[in-house]
Amino acid sequence: MVARFLLIVTLFVSTIAQNQQGTTVTPVRYALILNELAKVTSGRAALQAKVAQYKENYDLLVRKSASAKAACRCTGDSTVAFTAHLDKDITVLGVDQPVPFDNVTLNEGNAYDARHAQFRAPFNGTYQFFASLTNNAGYTLAASFMLNGSPVIKIRTANDNQFHTATNGLLLHMRKGDDLWVQHAHSISDSNRLYHGEGLLTTFSGYIVSKD
Template identity: 25%
Template sequence: MSPIGRFVLLLCACCVYSQDFMEPSVNVLSEIAKIRSLEERMKNTEEALQRQSNVVTELTSTLRDVMNENAVLKTTLHTLQENMETLKTANEGSKVAFSASLLASGSGHEGPYRDVPSPLIYKKVVTNYGNGYDSNTGIFTAPVGGVYYFRFYAHCHADTRMAVSLYKNGNIQCSVFSWKPITNGNAGNGIILTLEKGDQMFTKLWQNSWVYDDPASYTSFGGFLLFPL
């Protein structure tokens, strides 16, 4: 090829390369738009992830609060159960009442004595909740401290002297008395007392006096707890 032909061919090739460079096959504006769209989607994704993270944090906090409340409720329930058991025990302990009459069967009298040997022993036990009364000694021993009510009755025949006193730990609290009635004599008395656990209550004849009883239970002794202390 002649030098002039080679020059013309080279000039054509340069024109082609120049055209390719000035008009590239890649659309730059379109690619920039795609990048911006991708950035926007990434931003939206990050915001969505942040919202989800916030929700998870709130749920975690709520779950923690629920667990704490559950622990408090368990503690409260346990305390209530303990209180119920305590109240149940206290309620059972507050059921104190007894009633007894002098003779277990038949009829007869007790006394008179120059020196009164011991408390009157009421052998016919009708009620003895709390097992405070001892029918072997005639003594009631308070199983719990509290305010109690006690009452006692005595009966005698004509022309006899009847006198009985109620004692707390050996100290007279109240009495009944009948001096040789024309027919039969009856008397009763009652009192409200504060007792400590272990305090003892009983009745005793006076010297040279006596009481009578039969299946009608004329002569009796009883009491009950009004409320514990």
């Protein structure tokens, strides 16, 4: 296109020079200039049309990407998951006391608070939790998964001459700000003891399954 434009300029300058010198410019030369000018104009219009089409396609992709992102319910940058362990043996666990899972090995999203042994939902959505409690031989313990202060499900170890581990889990819907923890069961006779087993036997974990 640049070469064609330079050709038109050359022809135009030559034509002006011939006019100034009194030389007759043939219709053929004028026709050639007009033809080349038309080609350049047409090429520019085609290029502008392509640019406009590319911009329209780009805007469409941006809108589709924004729509897909808004509709996505995957965790993505909203990952929530935690695992915590008992850091030491518990010899006296108070009535209604939260089990102090204070050795946190994973806390994506920082939703688990080790100070209060409590998980707080950062989003409305479906969550899953698991807890394992272990007792020394000859002892037993009862506990409950608590949602905002109300028991949801219970967990209880056995009582004989061997170590015992009891595990339970649940899947539930939580709203943003809801709290869930594992608590020593109220008014159940047990040994008030927990065995941490080098931090690998008494554990509490959970994660978000899907956001609303």
